[in-house]
Amino acid sequence: MIALFAGSLxxxxxxVALVQSSLLLLITAATLDPPAGLGAAERMEFxxxxxxxxxxxxxxxxxATFLAGFIISSTFAFTVAQRRRDFALLRLVGAGRGQVRMRLLREAVVLGGLGAAIGVPAGLxxxxxxxxxxxxxxxxPAGFAGEWRPWILAVSFGTGIALSLAGAMVAAHRAARVLPLEALRETGAAARVMTATRWIAGLIFLGGALALIIVAPVGGxxxxxxxxxxxPMPAAIxxxxxxxxxxxxLGRLLPTGSGVIGALARANLWDARRRSASVAAPLIVLVGLVVGTAAAGASFTDAGIGELQRQTRADLVVTATGPVGPAIAAVPGVASASTELSVPATVDVGDESFSVSxxxxxxxxxxxxxxxxLAGLRGHxxxxxxxxxxxxxxxxxxxxxxxxxxAVPVVASVPATISGGANLLLPPGLVxxxxxxxAPAQSFVTLxxxxxxxxxxxxxxxxxxxxxxxxWLRADATARSEVNNKIMVSVMGIGALYALIGVVNSIVIGAAARRREFAAARVGGLTRSQVLRAALVxxxxxxxxxxxxxxxxxxGALIAAARTTSAVTGTTTVTMPWTLIGAVCAxxxxxxxTTSLITSWSATRPAPILLLAARE
Known part of the structure; x- marks a missing residue:
């Protein structure tokens, strides 16, 4: 029981720690003032x-909010499922459905409050x-650090309690509806794992993922x-x-061996479907988000490189500073050169103001x-x-x-590219x-x-x-992908760690309820080593x-990326980040x-006869 509550906590x-940290950093960055002494160009860059x-x-x-809600709800649902026999006994001695439901909701409030109390300092x-x-x-910039805000206490405690209640509510409703004898015998509704709620949620989010895949190509x-x-988000859910x-x-289709260990592992996979699904759920989210986002990003990057190579007519590219166009044009052997000087700018469109390149x-x-x-691009x-x-x-x-x-009129436009680029093109004499x-300058030279x-x-x-x-195009793409990779690490790194902790949490919670199961297997003739190997398999x-x-x-993300690159560039681009895929799987x-071995080893330490003779 302690392990169940500890896992939820x-x-x-x-x-709470992840949501609080992200919110404080967001508020700090949004209110960050530029350092004193910066020029106008430096202020725009800042x-x-x-x-x-x-x-x-x-x-x-x-x-962070999505992962917190998903992991907490999955953990609470699994914890309640592990205690269904306890609730059945409560019902048999006279407790009503409402009492069972209220008990679970009160536990959720307590766990949410305690989790927030610990999560606030952990969030720092x-x-x-x-x-x-x-x-x-x-x-x-150097020296940037999140600033503490007193009101974050209310947000953190509200987040912890709200997520706990949301995670426990559906599970509490289902636990209260199961008949006591069905729960004790694990028959009827108690044995049903694919509930109406799961079917509805699964089909709705599957429809959302399919809708994004279908609509993505027309999004530009x-x-x-x-x-x-x-x-990946709705698809993973x-x-x-x-x-x-x-x-x-899937587990039963995988090779698990033909001996007694393989047979025991396959039987457990089928009989303990809730446990298997609870362990798999965070893994599904982890792989879906990390691999899907990385694969889609790499596909768009490679599509951008190909698009620029097809559109760019130049033999050489010269990187310099300032208006070097006349000097480049004067070099013998240069047929033509397009010198492009980069300047920061701010644009107001209607009531919206934003920085552009x-x-x-x-x-x-x-x-x-x-x-x-670019006909008509001249003057103001x-x-x-x-x-x-x-x-x-x-x-x-x-x-x-x-x-x-x-106010400056927009007299021309060039097609938006999948690799991006400058938002505005300005004629000579305007700046x-x-x-x-x-100003940084890139000159595309034709010999x-x-x-x-x-x-x-x-x-x-x-x-x-x-x-x-x-x-130059490959180097530019590498620089762009390096930035994208850094963003992905920042966005996904901590979230992936949280998902992995969710996996460990589910395994620990599941192992806490398997002590008698392991003991029964050992009394039936299996050695401790065989039980550990079966759990590992x-x-x-x-x-x-x-x-x-x-x-x-x-x-799903890769299919959407392929359809979008085909619609925008005319060429389907699919890039698989095999190194990342291998690392995630490993x-x-x-x-x-490792977690399974440690928890199984701990659960099999007592003598099996003592566990079978115990009341709990």
Whole structure:
């Protein structure tokens, strides 16, 4: 009984800690003021970085809340299922359904309050770790740390109690409805694991995942990618809801050996479907979220590389600073060059104001280098760039560092690309020379027929860093994917750890109720070593089944990514992060196997006759 309550308490504590940490960091980042002494351009860059950090922390908070609710509800449901015989005895001695239900809800309130009390100080430790990770990855400035807010106490206690009540409510209702004799004999409703609630939840979330997969291709580069990355959440919930039906079937199809150990493991997989599903559920979420998000992100990155390679017409790319276009054009052997100077900007569209990336370009040269049309881009006007976000028609209010350009008409637009890019294209003369003197510049150079590439490169090297167009595109994609990988680590790292702890928690709770089962097996002739091996085989089979179902949820994101890349770029792109997949599978098997061995070894330490003779 102690292990059951401890497991529920642990899940609430970690959930409160993770939600509290994410919320405090989000509020701190949203209210962060730029350091004194920054210039206008530095302030805009600081604002861009803070906006990105706030967006990332918002995603982390959403995933933390989702995981907390999912893990807590799964743990409470499993804990209540493990105590069904106790509730049956209470019903037999006169307790009513309402009394059983209220007892469970009171326990949930107590556990929620205790979990929050422990989770508040634990959340400070988690917050320090999250802030250090974000500083290390460059998402926030040095010295950034989450700030304590007194009102977070009310939020944390409210979160703990609310999640505990939500997790216990359905389980309490079901426990109160089961007839006492059915619970004691484990027949009728007590033996039914696929309840109406599970069927409804599983089918609803499965429908949501399918809807995202279907709609993603019409969402464009930004919307399609966002929908594809969100597919694993409803898909994982659907798979977890249906897992009591699927996990035992998958487990029995896996090779577990033909001897007595394999037979015992297969029998346990079928008879203990609640336990198997409880262990598999966090694994499904872990694999679905981590692998699905990573696979979709890698697919979009590779699709962006291919798209840029098809659209870019250049032999060399020169990276320099300032308006180097005339100097590059004067180099012998250069047929044409599109020099693009990057400047930070702020755009107001209606009531919305946001930071954008802007490029100062020569319209004709840019059109040749990138296979687009920019007719009409001159004077006091702008064009919507490949990064999207800016409307293709109408006007915007544009502000540069120390310069407000007021309302500027949008006279042209280029198609949004899946790899993103600048949000605005500005014509020459719109931006003062003083703002361009230190602006980063990329020049896409086309060589004249018969020109010596080596000679031209040597001359261009005196102006800036020179690379072939293919090498530059790959390096740029690597830099972009590095940022995406850092974001994924920040978003998924702590959540994945929480899911793994949920797996360990379920195994520990399940093992606490198996002491008599292990003792009966040993009295029946099995040695302690055979019992431990049977438990390990069973755990491994459940883990593989959970990984397969999680992989199915991840496949939904990959299908959505494939459909979206095909619709946007004309080429279907699918990239599998095999290294990550292998690492996730290995960690899952290692964690579940080690936990199963430790808990089984502890449960088989007493002499079996003592356990069978005990009342509890």
């Amino acid at each position: 642990l899940s609430v504590t970690l959930g 604002s861009d970085n803070v906006t990105a950090a706030v967006a990332m922390l918002g995603v982390i908070l959403g995933i 430790v988690v917050m320090a770790a999250q802030a250090a990770l974000m500083r290390r990855m460059g998402f926030v 580069p930004g919307g399609g990618a966002a929908m594809a990355m969100n597919v 659907a798979a977890a809801a249906l897992s009591p039906l699927i996990v035992p079937l 802007a490029l100062v370009v020569d319209p004709a040269a840019y059109a040749r280098a990138h296979s687009v049309e 006007a702008v064009a919507a760039g490949p990064g999207g976000e800016v409307p293709a028609k109408g006007s915007v209010r544009l502000a540069l560092p120390d310069l407000d350009l007021g 003062p020379d003083r703002l361009l003197a230190a 004249a027929p018969g020109a010596s590439a080596g000679t031209v490169r040597a001359a261009l090297a005196r102006i800036g860093t020179v690379a072939t167009a293919g090498d 069973e755990s491994s089979a459940v883990t593989v089944a959970g990984i397969l179902l999680g992989g199915l949820a991840a496949a 960690v899952a098997l290692l964690v579940t196997g």
